[in-house]
Amino acid sequence: MSDSTENLMVVPSKKQKNNYQPNLITESRQMFTALEKNIVVMIINQLTIRYFEKSQPLFPNQNVEFLIPFAELSKSRNYSEIERAAKSLQLKQQGFAFTNEKGERYFKYMIPFPLVENLMSKGKMCLKITMFSGAVPYYTELGKTWTSYDYEVMRSLGSLYSKRVYEILMSHYRSDTFTYEVDHLRHILNVPETFKYFDFTRKCLDVANSEIKEKTGIEFTYEPVKKEGKRVTRLKFTKKTPLSQIESEVDASREYIQKMPIGEAVALAWQWFAGYTLNEAQKAAITDSSDKLETFLRIHTEVASGKRKNVKNATAYMVKSLGIENVKVKRKETTPKSTTPRRTGTPKAISSIIGTMSLFQPEE
DNA sequence: TTGAAGGACTCCCTGTGACT
DNA sequence: AGTCACAGGGAGTCCTTCAA
Incomplete structure (x- = not known):
């Protein structure tokens, strides 16, 4: 397979400032490690570029391949870590399940990255990732609601929970407040069952809040708005966004709307x-x-x-x-x-x- | 009695730098 | 490019205290 193949994307041939992804992805349960998440973020960035260049549909019924130099993934050049992440990413399953208005349940389970390998390209060791054709629409068809976030900010966030909370915050950028069922939030953040509520807030939400505030200026507060007994079941989030961030988001939104x-x-x-x-x-x-x-x-x-x-x-x-x-x-x-x-x-x-x-x- | 809140601890992941 | 050792910090666990 040569680099000129239509459905092979070389990272970073170009970089898009903002990533766009369907809210379905944002609201999904993701079981990635931080390194795996960065790989997926790079992939979404390349898909975003292609989305703007070619408009939909992207790659109908085709697998898509991504070539990512190892140096883009880790400054440490710790290749065994990359191999471990690649091996793990290849095993990650994603599933969609829903019940329609008639009460009929439908599901779809898939492995979005069924083939991961390394190869030498232009003298550089690269990771080659194949994205399953059936998974492509779930990452590229933005639909009525989408999440836009800053690519470099996302990559710079160290904590996995910071990355996921940042995504969720950006999916709600149009409103200052929003609520989440605690169980749902824990589910989509892939919080271990062993975490008590307090562990969840300090290890996930508080860590994410301080890191996101440091990197973006965006900060949020949360307060329980519903309880069952003493158990907190729903949280209300209030977001405070600096004007510069609003400008950036509006610019990004305008760019998306125009295309x-x-x-x-x-x-x-x-x-x-x-x-x-x-x-x-x-x-x-x-x-x-x-x-x-x-x-x-x-x-x-x-x-x-x-x-x-x-x-x-x-x-x-x-x-x-x-x-x-x-x-x-x-x-x-x-x-x-x-x-x-x-x-x-x-x-x-x-x-x-x-x-x-x-x-x-x-x-x- | 149960769950929130807080602290302390261990494990291990990740980045750094020296070296080949 | 690749390996290795090391340090720092994040992630996860467990225990105690407090309050509803």
């Missing part, structure tokens, strides 16, 4: 319409114009992130910004517009393929 396939953009707009009291004609005016659509998504993101302050009436502000104050529903319209997104030729969002999947369920 988003039209079908996904329309679907995302319809999802966000729920937060406004727009009439049907105004909604149609937005989704029928690529300029208005891009502007709507951009302004929504900037307001939600806090970049645009003092917005008292979100609907009025948006309507004025888009210049659609006088767009009204025609009285004699006999066939009301559907409240669902228009059909497009673009691939389905991942969430539409797999339903209301909530999280990775590892095989017990």
